[in-house]
Amino acid sequence: MIVPTPDMATTPEIAIVGGGIVGLVLAAGLTRRGVQVKLYEQARNFREIGAGIGFTKNTVGCMEKINPAVVTALRSGGAVNVSLDQQDPKSYLRWIDGYGQQREGDPMYQKPLLKLDAGVKGWETVRRDQFLEDLVKVIPEGVVHLRKRLDTIEDNEDVDKVYLNFTDGTRAEADAGKFWLCTLSTPVLAQPIPASTTVVVSDPNDWPQDKPTTARASRKDVFEALAGWCTPVRNLVELFPEELDQWALFDLFEYPVPKYNKGRVCLMGDAAHASSPHHGAGASFGIEDALCMSTLMSELIMDLREHRTSKATALRTAFDTYDKIRRTRTQWLVNSSRRVCDLFQQPEWANPAKRVKTESCFEEVKDRSFKIWHFDSTAMVDDTSREYRGSMNLATNKVKSVNGNNGVSVGHGTNKV
Amino acid sequence: MIVPTPDMATTPEIAIVGGGIVGLVLAAGLTRRGVQVKLYEQARNFREIGAGIGFTKNTVGCMEKINPAVVTALRSGGAVNVSLDQQDPKSYLRWIDGYGQQREGDPMYQKPLLKLDAGVKGWETVRRDQFLEDLVKVIPEGVVHLRKRLDTIEDNEDVDKVYLNFTDGTRAEADAGKFWLCTLSTPVLAQPIPASTTVVVSDPNDWPQDKPTTARASRKDVFEALAGWCTPVRNLVELFPEELDQWALFDLFEYPVPKYNKGRVCLMGDAAHASSPHHGAGASFGIEDALCMSTLMSELIMDLREHRTSKATALRTAFDTYDKIRRTRTQWLVNSSRRVCDLFQQPEWANPAKRVKTESCFEEVKDRSFKIWHFDSTAMVDDTSREYRGSMNLATNKVKSVNGNNGVSVGHGTNKV
Numbered sequence: 001m002i003v004p005t006p007d008m009a010t011t012p013e014i015a016i017v018g019g020g021i022v023g024l025v026l027a028a029g030l031t032r033r034g035v036q037v038k039l040y041e042q043a044r045n046f047r048e049i050g051a052g053i054g055f056t057k058n059t060v061g062c063m064e065k066i067n068p069a070v071v072t073a074l075r076s077g078g079a080v081n082v083s084l085d086q087q088d089p090k091s092y093l094r095w096i097d098g099y100g101q102q103r104e105g106d107p108m109y110q111k112p113l114l115k116l117d118a119g120v121k122g123w124e125t126v127r128r129d130q131f132l133e134d135l136v137k138v139i140p141e142g143v144v145h146l147r148k149r150l151d152t153i154e155d156n157e158d159v160d161k162v163y164l165n166f167t168d169g170t171r172a173e174a175d176a177g178k179f180w181l182c183t184l185s186t187p188v189l190a191q192p193i194p195a196s197t198t199v200v201v202s203d204p205n206d207w208p209q210d211k212p213t214t215a216r217a218s219r220k221d222v223f224e225a226l227a228g229w230c231t232p233v234r235n236l237v238e239l240f241p242e243e244l245d246q247w248a249l250f251d252l253f254e255y256p257v258p259k260y261n262k263g264r265v266c267l268m269g270d271a272a273h274a275s276s277p278h279h280g281a282g283a284s285f286g287i288e289d290a291l292c293m294s295t296l297m298s299e300l301i302m303d304l305r306e307h308r309t310s311k312a313t314a315l316r317t318a319f320d321t322y323d324k325i326r327r328t329r330t331q332w333l334v335n336s337s338r339r340v341c342d343l344f345q346q347p348e349w350a351n352p353a354k355r356v357k358t359e360s361c362f363e364e365v366k367d368r369s370f371k372i373w374h375f376d377s378t379a380m381v382d383d384t385s386r387e388y389r390g391s392m393n394l395a396t397n398k399v400k401s402v403n404g405n406n407g408v409s410v411g412h413g414t415n416k417v
Numbered sequence: 418m419i420v421p422t423p424d425m426a427t428t429p430e431i432a433i434v435g436g437g438i439v440g441l442v443l444a445a446g447l448t449r450r451g452v453q454v455k456l457y458e459q460a461r462n463f464r465e466i467g468a469g470i471g472f473t474k475n476t477v478g479c480m481e482k483i484n485p486a487v488v489t490a491l492r493s494g495g496a497v498n499v500s501l502d503q504q505d506p507k508s509y510l511r512w513i514d515g516y517g518q519q520r521e522g523d524p525m526y527q528k529p530l531l532k533l534d535a536g537v538k539g540w541e542t543v544r545r546d547q548f549l550e551d552l553v554k555v556i557p558e559g560v561v562h563l564r565k566r567l568d569t570i571e572d573n574e575d576v577d578k579v580y581l582n583f584t585d586g587t588r589a590e591a592d593a594g595k596f597w598l599c600t601l602s603t604p605v606l607a608q609p610i611p612a613s614t615t616v617v618v619s620d621p622n623d624w625p626q627d628k629p630t631t632a633r634a635s636r637k638d639v640f641e642a643l644a645g646w647c648t649p650v651r652n653l654v655e656l657f658p659e660e661l662d663q664w665a666l667f668d669l670f671e672y673p674v675p676k677y678n679k680g681r682v683c684l685m686g687d688a689a690h691a692s693s694p695h696h697g698a699g700a701s702f703g704i705e706d707a708l709c710m711s712t713l714m715s716e717l718i719m720d721l722r723e724h725r726t727s728k729a730t731a732l733r734t735a736f737d738t739y740d741k742i743r744r745t746r747t748q749w750l751v752n753s754s755r756r757v758c759d760l761f762q763q764p765e766w767a768n769p770a771k772r773v774k775t776e777s778c779f780e781e782v783k784d785r786s787f788k789i790w791h792f793d794s795t796a797m798v799d800d801t802s803r804e805y806r807g808s809m810n811l812a813t814n815k816v817k818s819v820n821g822n823n824g825v826s827v828g829h830g831t832n833k834v
Contacts (some may be wrong), residue, residue: 258774331777339781356673360748364756367788
């Protein structure tokens, strides 16, 4: 049996720009598959602001498929299974009325509105910075390049490589690049974050174009925003410090990217589908992206080993497949996050005369949450491989046909798009 | 073997008020199960306005379970399988851009936006009046009572029967009643209906309270409403008569009923969940209601034969179960019909720069349509029976417990609610 030895000629070189959670998870997936990876991050070290992040079961399943070390990093980073009840190991996502459907004589009562079952270990949460710290350890030495802020990309069809020019005047080459640029668009919300409690407040005013995306805010601002809310919520705000951080939140809803790929360049994670945080699923969808891309790279490496095609053709086909598989679901998230924001902020929910209408909104919240949580990543892996192989047959046939190498009309009957 | 003979003491008597499609389908289901049914309709004969109505596969499956004669009526009423393609027997629901994403030099081009696969015989459509005509023939003689307009209902707990008083001064009794009152609420739309083409136009003005729910409109009104639409749509309007009928459409979104049952009275179909027509599923959901109720009556008759409980207790339990099983899904439809109305009327869809946003809206339209079409009626029948039996055990145990008949603490361990 001949075991082909991977060499540079048959191994794709991939540049990843941006070292957030999704960038690092992809790097962990690609290095494990033998891809030559370089990851460029503009900061001087990896740092995430210390808010929590939660992953549902299906996302942890994606991590497992990408690289089991990612799951180890998640759990060694202190992930805890969210369960309020010692007797019941399941995680539930709970919606509670904050507008005050009071029980007589009990100002601390908070009416439960909806409880969604996410299953046993259904919702593992961790501090972002702790997860990131352990994730970095999974990446082999020599992959990460800090203090590299991307300036321009050159992807010229006639040239074998893609070139990345950084703002410090240096230049790097790769077979292809993937990007997690921090993309800013329409502001949707302002968010003060004290300690581990996050309050998301809709602000009708536009965020000034020339202002940074974070600002100072005061406890008083939060009190004003939550005027009319119930006692337990107001008691919680009492515990906030006087001075708070306020983040502007942006999404890509009004300015969608037209496509996730162009030639040998490809957008993933927030750069492709930044959404508001109301589903708590932005990073999860980026991790699904990373599983799709890891699958494609496994397929591509097998093709290159068999010398079936050129690197450039295989990479273009892979990125095209990635766009086909991931675009609709991830854009749906951007849209759906806006929608559930509207649903969550209906004061009507506290109106007993509208209880049945409230139930109908929760039915929608349930459907949307389950579409996120019950994602079948095994089916996505299958679809990705099938779609890529189908397109590669067309692509290689087309190349042969153009080159006229075999003098026969190839791709007969399968060349239709 | 002793076969119990059904008699009046063990057979429920049900009054149905309102003889639209759902009222008649329920009558067909209940008479088949041996229920004593009387159906009261205010009109002098059965009459539906001649617009088309379509049923997806799962609704036809419900009809089959309710009474196969309903399916025969549907098809003898001339139901046709919607398929535009001779080669492909599947039905598709198609969305086409009407705002004019033109192909150069081809003003008749209409850009396809979404095509949803409803399967083979996935969408059977029929004229309402023809279906109703054949449906009436399924109902045994003596059931239908025309020119009976309900005035008041008396449901007194101490009395064995429910009494219905009609506006002509007559009175009827039954064990329980089900109602398809024409319930009017917030106006959402005005709808001119020429021949078999329906144009649904949002009108920002309120429909006057004192005006009838139909009015005259002109072709000119429709032209004005469709200003800026593409040539094929405007050509179609050219074919309309000068004078048109305009219907106001009402739903129950802003004024939901608090519950579908009260004692031995129960709301079904539009009386419970009138929705705008944007999903084309109002009647289908009423037919699902009828399957749920037919299932409950089968269970109830078995209980009464075994003298396990009183008619009144069994009927109250059955109606309570019906409310539990049907309320959330049907209220979701009212909500969802409003939402897809907003989605369908986005001129943005014709903006090529927003194509990816458009796709994310269609993902939502698909999810909502599939929630309607892929309803598992077999699972609903199972859930209905299980829920009813569970509640009957509690209900009968409670009765025994109150009466202290057996001197033992009954319902031990199952009496918790």
